[in-house]
Amino acid sequence: MLFHVEMDVDIPLGFDAEEAARLKAAEKARFQELQRAGTWRHIWRVVGQYANVSIFDVGSNAELHDILMSLPLYPFMTIRVTALCRHPSSLHDDDR
Numbered sequence: 361m362l363f364h365v366e367m368d369v370d371i372p373l374g375f376d377a378e379e380a381a382r383l384k385a386a387e388k389a390r391f392q393e394l395q396r397a398g399t400w401r402h403i404w405r406v407v408g409q410y411a412n413v414s415i416f417d418v419g420s421n422a423e424l425h426d427i428l429m430s431l432p433l434y435p436f437m438t439i440r441v442t443a444l445c446r447h448p449s450s451l452h453d454d455d456r
């Protein structure tokens with residue numbers, strides 16, 4: 361199941377810089393683990409914002425929920441999820 365996920369990150373001004381760096385490093389490691397597994401299929405930076413647009417490929421709504429809630433930066437994220445399915449005009453079989 362494919363999902364379009366938008367994540368806006370907002371770490372408050374004055375938040376401990378070392379803790380923020382630790383969380384960002386942990387987030388990067390988790391992202392790369394999920395990317396290697398094929399779960400976090402795509403990620404793009406939103407120009408001019410601390411935000412990304414991503415595509416996830418998971419087995420269920422609950423799996424995506426658990427992944428998102430366990431992200432190290434989750435407490436600082438606003439997340440919007442849109443469920444996707446294959447467009448009937450698509451030439452690509454993997455678009456589902």
Ligand SMILES: O=C(O)C[C@H]1C=CC(=O)O1
Nearest residue numbers: 369387388391410411412
């Ligand atoms: O930078 C971000 O958009 C937040 C998060 C998503 C992947 C990652 O490495 O950090």
